Amino acid sequence: MTIAPIGAIGPVAGPTAITPTSGTAGSSGGDFASALAGGLDNLQGLQNKSDDLAVKAATGSLTDVHDYMIASTEASLATQLTTAVTNKAVAAFNEIMRMQA
């Protein structure tokens, strides 16, 4: 009686490449960051304008009184908006950090 030889072990299949998950977190994070950066840029511009008009008011070359008051109102509103958005974002982050299993 003959014993059949043991067949060679076939090659091991390589691991299939891991497909990255569609990055919802990455893209939305980038959008928020760019929105925040844009908001800060806008705020910077409004505050610069308000500062320029304040200098003009002090030096007496201000042509429109309301221009300065409106510019400072806009700068104040933009500051409030930016801090509100930032506070909300920090609150959301803290909320997630408090998560427990």
Next chain:
Amino acid sequence: MPIFDSIGIASTGATTYRKWLDAVSDNIANMNDAVSTSAAAFQQRYVIAQPAADGNGVQVGGIALGSATGRVVYEPNNPLADKDGNVRYPDIDLSDQMGQLIMAQRGYQANLSVVDRAKDAYQAALQLGRNA
């Protein structure tokens, strides 16, 4: 002004009405400028308001000038009088100017009220979810 559009628009309105106030002020200040009949009288200033070029608000497109003929008044004692005793005065009606003054003042105030209300509205929006 990308975020606070209504404030920026009201600002253009306030600027326009300020220029109208300036024009009325100029007219009233020069109302009694007597000149000799050979010269041109002070011409009344009219502000030309038009929609802003960028579509947000209003702007002053220019100043139109009234009649240079004015009105000829007999004032033989005036050193500027010609041989017939006439001098030339600007053709400006004070009551008309006072009416324009009131309209310009009210328009200016209305635009500043818009700024105030818009500011209140935006601040109310920023309170959204403050107590959540």
